[in-house]
Amino acid sequence: MNIAAVYHEAKSRYAYAYDKDTLHLRLRTAKNDVDNVKVIYGDPFNWGPKSKDDKTYTEHVWKYESTEHLNMVKEYETDLHDYWFIAIRPKYRRTKYVFILEKGDEQLLYGCRYIVDISKNKEKVLDLFNYFNYPFINPIDVYKAPEWVKETIWYQIYPERFANGNKENDPKNVLEWGSIENVKNNMFFGGDLEGVIEKLDYLANLGINGIYFTPIFTSPSSHKYDIINYFEIDPQFGDIQVLKTLVKEAHKRGIRVMLDAVFNHCSFYHPFFQDVLKYGEKSTYKDYFHIKKFPVFAGNPKDFHFDDDKNVLNYDTFAFTPFMPKWNTEHPKVKEYLLDVARFWITECDIDAWRLDVSNEVDHAFWRAFRKVCDETKPDFFIVGENWDDSYAWLQPDQMHSVMNYEFMFPVWSFFGHRSIKATEFKYKINKLLCLYPKNIGEYLFNLLDSHDTTRILNICQGNKQIMKLAYVFQMTFGGTPVVYYGDEIGLAGGHDPDNRRCMIWDENLQDLDMFKHIQKLISLRKTYPLMRELDIKWVDTNDNTNHLIYKKQTKDGTLYVVINNQNQPLNLMKEELVGDFYDVYNDKIITIKSNYIVNPYGFLILKKLCKNKE
Template sequence: MLKEAIYHRPKNNFAYAYDKETVHIRIRTKKDDLTHVRLQHGDPYYWTEDGWQYQLDDMEKSGSDSLFDYWFIAIKPPHRRLRYGFELTDETETVYFTEKGYFEEPPGETNDHFSFPFLNPIDVFDAPDWVRDTVWYQIFPERFANGDPSINPEGVVPWASTEPEPDNFFGGDFEGVIQNLDYLVDLGVNGIYFTPIFKARSNHKYDTIDYMEIDPQFGDKETFRRLVKECHNRGIRVMLDAVFNHSGYYFEPFQDLLKHGEQSKYKDWFHVREFPIQEEPIPSYDTFAYVPSMPKLNTEHPEVRKYLLDVGRYWIEEFDIDGWRLDVANEVDHAFWREFRKVVKDAKEDTYILGEIWHDSMPWLQGDQFDAVMNYPFTSGVLQFFAEQNISATDFSNKITNVLQLYPENVNEVSFNLLDSHDTSRILSIANENKDVVKLIYLFQLSFIGTPCIYYGDEVGMTGLGDPGCRKCMVWDKEEQDLDLFSHVQKLLTLRKEIPAFSNDGAFRFIKTDDATNSIMYEKANDRQKLLFVINNSEHHVTQGLPYAETYQAKELLTEEIVELNPNENIKLNPYEAKVYYIQ
């Protein structure tokens, strides 16, 4: 037994309250090292003449990556408090692992064990329930639809008349979104994530001039209010993008700083290293990256903090938005985000708070800051396996398993699972325009744990490499849309809505990976439903054996064919084909 590989911490993603009565416990061990793990647990105050009373329950191996196995158990402590340790067994020995180390026999002293002191309901990670059932659709407002030409910005060019450039405008606006909401309902999405809508000079609007004003090229506040109401009337939630890490160059306080220098009343709103202000070659003030037109805001300054917190509250109270996506969230101080959460949740308790963080985000996901982060590790694994095909099926399984172990289960259920965005190449382009591959990608994304997001136009086969190529005008001519791909995504969204195990009410686990054929098999299951997914991510015909010893009746959900799953017969898959069996 390699004891150096064994890890547990009685907090964060290894020991947490899943709900008001359930505790989840995980432990990590060396891959393929242990044969059995049991949790030794009991109430710390339950003693008899025989000593401390505890029980031993089997833990399930919930997944493996390239280095480790992960073991899991869910328990309901009768008095919401817990002392616990682990009974670890390999081929040659059994040991007991607790906070105080390793023992040959279970320690009888409760203080030697790990402690979960008390399950306080207020400490339960509590993201909005509606997010678990939401499928997002990301809209880059300037490029979705031009519904009101009368408010076109100066120099606008006809819709889709040329390729997107960093500085050209096509006139997309709120009216265009309103006119096409029924299209989104027909597709099956029920959440819209808008990139920034506030007053700015650029077409992307990440260079905010005024956080309290709508950019006039999109419409006015009354139009936006109508947009939100029309969305809510259709069961669609609305999430806005907040750029609080930095402002734009023409933000009034920054213009004052440029004009008055060290005498500016706003000099402490920013992080100025030296005066006089210098923009080139490297700004003398902190910025987003080294972009001089995006000066970093000092969120520790009381006036800045108040201004931005007022922004967070204003758009909820005045327009009833449902969520905030927070740009460059990891570069803003934790104290600000804790206060932001209090302000936002006070304005509307079930507001969704989503942070843009690309790396391990556990410090932001402990219930006091964000509800979720953008799940880029998921994105990376999916693109590498399906679209780029530069990792094996086993490596893909390892990566996705690691994603699931990064955070508590109730965090995973609201993680924002995207494939591409306004910052990246479009999914069809990444997949070398192989539509069959893209169909597999959507199947995996939309059957995975979390809240998925579709980038506008991907569902009808739009392409584009990087920024600005990924920001093309939405294709509205049906003759130019890939209606077969649209129908595929639409069908998957219907399955996600109608079959709970397909969505977030089904535990995910890999059943089999086959590197030789580049195929995977995974299961989504709960107490009432079981789904088996078999995917051939290769250009060859593939045959796969079933993982069950019994014969089952099943419905293949993509073709709606009733079939018999016989363990003596193999599943045959065409190139880039998938089958989804709803086992009766």
């Protein structure tokens, strides 16, 4: 066996409490290297006589909980590794455990301190010194998130470009709605919160039940990620009363509301930073930011051009833009100020969630305090971080519930859009994602296909709307909580930022109504069939020649199959497991699959297995 590839870590994503009674254990081995893995586990303090007849307790032995060693399931595979899984329920909520790896006649015991061949050293099997330890399942340490999120389909709105409901608050330099396709971030088209209120019935008809807004607080830009006043709605969007109305009307329709918290940085024109620029080292706020030396800045920030050798900033910022100085969130007054912001909008407007901009650059201590404030203010509040890679360190019970799941988006782009990977590699990448986080976290990840920070999914799919439909089929049949970026549902195109921020199209003659119906139907099906929301995937078939996927979602309540034909040729579906009678849930009809079945080019099937009548 390839011992170097074997990996487990106690109290980690490899060993975690799924709930107050259940532990999930994972083990990684080299691909196709191990035939079977068993687990021995038991309470570390459960010792007793070797036999029932020993009334004198002359010889004590450890009593492990299972009468037979338990077999793990080889749950997922990647190009390099196999991942094994088991759920156990320690009787007293604490346990020691060890793994036995089997390959042919070889048996290796894998513990926390050494690996040993137990066919030659049987006495090592019960050496608790070598057992991994889960000391105790403390309920407060178990990851939890609001139950409502599992059933939420989000819709991301970039307010300045969604809808103009009140021309009275338009900026002076407003442009005619949709008059320019090649948009820039310094352009204004008059989108506002009243426009969103007017379109709530449209959103309810689409079927979404959560709205994520990019920032809406006072800022000189169209994107509002450079905030001047965190306690004020930007006047071009409305005011606090308009937001209160929006939230109330959204809640009437069963739609939750998430705002964007920009706590990594603020605007160059924020009064605190302006005070630093004016008074330098004498400023009350000089320690609110990461100042390297004084004077902090001279001249017009618009003229600044970063150069690593010749022209660097005297203060930390988001990226290298002088317009966004970075907050020192370790400073008590900064922490108090920003936490007051978080509390204020929950209390005043009854919002349901915060999305945290650039969350991976803010210290963990701040996010722990932030989580505490949110939990105390509204117990079923939801928090999503903007992290672009492995985020396990932030997804702890005392920090964030979820992150924008770019680890989901990139493989989807590669397989459906860029066509840079085939079906098998796509499966491996999705499997790796499914093993990246504990299952109770995976159920809440914010799964996106695009956003205000990326090229739109239609452009990623090279303008092919049939392929884009397939990407949405995969997203809506995947676990977690999916999000639709505004306009995707009517075929809005756009390259990278800022081209991905075009004005929403409201003329139905210019909308792709077929795409709208497709996404609307997938949303409806996801609500109707909980199997679509199940996290775990069982792969039935992937084929690199035909580039198709077949996978299933399975629980005690039934089985749902998904077939995706990611090629421009018909797929002759020949799979023994898919022979029989099925309910085609997308097309609302019963079909019978015999020895083969034709799936159209870039077509798909979502099939519910029909149970045979008992005779």
